[in-house]
Amino acid sequence: xxxxxxxxxxxxxxxxxxxxxxxxxxxxxxxxxxxxxxxxxxxxxxxxxxxxxxxxxxxxxxxxxxxxxxxxxxxxxxxxxxxxxxxxxxxxxxxxxxxxxxxxxxxxxxxxxxxxxxxxxxxxxxxxxxxxxxxxxxxxxxxxxxxxxxxxxxxxxxxxxxxxxxxxxxxxxxxxxxxxxxxxxxxxxxxxxxxxxxxxxxxxxxxxxxxxxxxxxxxxxxxxxxxxxxxxxxxxxxxxxxxxxxxxxxxxxxxxxxx
Amino acid sequence: xxxxxxxxxxxxxxxxxxxxxxxxxxxxxxxxxxxxxxxxxxxxxxxxxxxxxxxxxxxxxxxxxxxxxxxxxxxxxxxxxxxxxxxxxxxxxxxxxxxxxxxxxxxxxxxxxxxxxxxxxxxxxxxxxxxxxxxxxxxxxxxxxxxxxxxxxxxxxxxxxxxxxxxxxxxxxxxxxxxxxxxxxxxxxxxxxxxxxxxxxxxxxxxxxxxxxxxxxxxxxxxxxxxxxxxxxxxxxxxxxxxxxxxxxxxxxxxxxxx
Numbered sequence: 001x002x003x004x005x006x007x008x009x010x011x012x013x014x015x016x017x018x019x020x021x022x023x024x025x026x027x028x029x030x031x032x033x034x035x036x037x038x039x040x041x042x043x044x045x046x047x048x049x050x051x052x053x054x055x056x057x058x059x060x061x062x063x064x065x066x067x068x069x070x071x072x073x074x075x076x077x078x079x080x081x082x083x084x085x086x087x088x089x090x091x092x093x094x095x096x097x098x099x100x101x102x103x104x105x106x107x108x109x110x111x112x113x114x115x116x117x118x119x120x121x122x123x124x125x126x127x128x129x130x131x132x133x134x135x136x137x138x139x140x141x142x143x144x145x146x147x148x149x150x151x152x153x154x155x156x157x158x159x160x161x162x163x164x165x166x167x168x169x170x171x172x173x174x175x176x177x178x179x180x181x182x183x184x185x186x187x188x189x190x191x192x193x194x195x196x197x198x199x200x201x202x203x204x205x206x207x208x209x210x211x212x213x214x215x216x217x218x219x220x221x222x223x224x225x226x227x228x229x230x231x232x233x234x235x236x237x238x239x240x241x242x243x244x245x246x247x248x249x250x251x252x253x254x255x256x257x258x259x
Numbered sequence: 260x261x262x263x264x265x266x267x268x269x270x271x272x273x274x275x276x277x278x279x280x281x282x283x284x285x286x287x288x289x290x291x292x293x294x295x296x297x298x299x300x301x302x303x304x305x306x307x308x309x310x311x312x313x314x315x316x317x318x319x320x321x322x323x324x325x326x327x328x329x330x331x332x333x334x335x336x337x338x339x340x341x342x343x344x345x346x347x348x349x350x351x352x353x354x355x356x357x358x359x360x361x362x363x364x365x366x367x368x369x370x371x372x373x374x375x376x377x378x379x380x381x382x383x384x385x386x387x388x389x390x391x392x393x394x395x396x397x398x399x400x401x402x403x404x405x406x407x408x409x410x411x412x413x414x415x416x417x418x419x420x421x422x423x424x425x426x427x428x429x430x431x432x433x434x435x436x437x438x439x440x441x442x443x444x445x446x447x448x449x450x451x452x453x454x455x456x457x458x459x460x461x462x463x464x465x466x467x468x469x470x471x472x473x474x475x476x477x478x479x480x481x482x483x484x485x486x487x488x489x490x491x492x493x494x495x496x497x498x499x500x501x502x503x504x505x506x507x508x509x510x511x512x513x514x515x516x517x518x
Contacts, residue, residue, distance in 0.1 A: 120358075128317050129355040133418075134344040134373030 041144035050152025061160035065167025089168035103206035115235035118218025119228035153207030275322035285481030301478035348419035356403035363399035
């Protein structure tokens, strides 16, 4: 087997996929500003993407905040810096763990659901049927999901941030012996707008990634049940990886601009 | 180069379509005069569905031209394409009903989304069309998943005729149905033809073809190899047509093991 040929094929395949995804993204984003916008579908998707993700995101954020406090305490206590636990929990949750944990949980839940739904619509010719009824599938199926994810994710992350910090508070006061009032006072003093907004900006980007890859994979699924299964897996895996990659890039950008 | 306007309702000239190395349509020529019912027969995988999808713009042909009412619509996009699609109704092989909507909204979909008809008025029209295909108003409130295959086909037919289109395509209208239900569908197609609608059906059900067709054409290896009035199909003098209509394994058509 020629290793260069295999690497070349894989590279060309990757470039082809990036090209297709880019065309799909441009088509979807340009449809944001062209009527009609199906607002009732946007609201329906906000319920499905945002509201119904609340329990899973909230629970994950609570336990992550608690564990974060416990782990930071272990490290900080070696240097007698236990008083920094509330601040580090706050910054860690707001800037990183809130958006990333919410992003990954929503990717698992929502990207999979979108890809499975649109994939099934594709293989049962429902997407073709939309076209024959003079309705553009990108506008009817993709735009409402993208808009809903972009709107829902910052709200979900804001809630996850609050619950995560609360998880840290519970762990610190119940297990580590912190006084509630002092913990809260330190947290409030450390609260900075840029920490909140950097996390919310990430949330918007992650929401876009989740809906885009869910829609893209579902829209382009082929074959029957197996094709829909592959589309669902690809949607979750690719959106999770892209969320982590985007998080790294955004963190670098925020650091560069001291945001 | 300017071409003379066609008098046919729908005309395909030298249409070519391939998927990778597999040539599906190889310079297909076909014309359907206004008000005529044309049935295209041919084995599985000969490109019948691809032909219909090229006319509707779901698939883009690599070569040739497609005319609707004498206008070249081969590469038409945007609003012009929406306007062109409003002339069409389509019954899909698996009905392709939208799972997320009740039956009446499936029927009314093209009226509400494609033509901006008010919901209340569209609902009345949907119920009227459901009655035309023998389904009562109680069916309108059900979900498509609650219907049998035959009922789904009838709902699909009601959706295809909902906006009184000038042209209707039927993709395997009787496949998978029992003989009685198949005849019910055939009768409904004959009724739509009676009001002057131009129809194109693709099928390999010869009983259905004989009942609904004014003319029959046979597609083989991406080209129309024979066409003529329905009454001449038994004396076509074409060995391919003879083998197909008599269902013989021996003859010039060799079944391909791989598609």
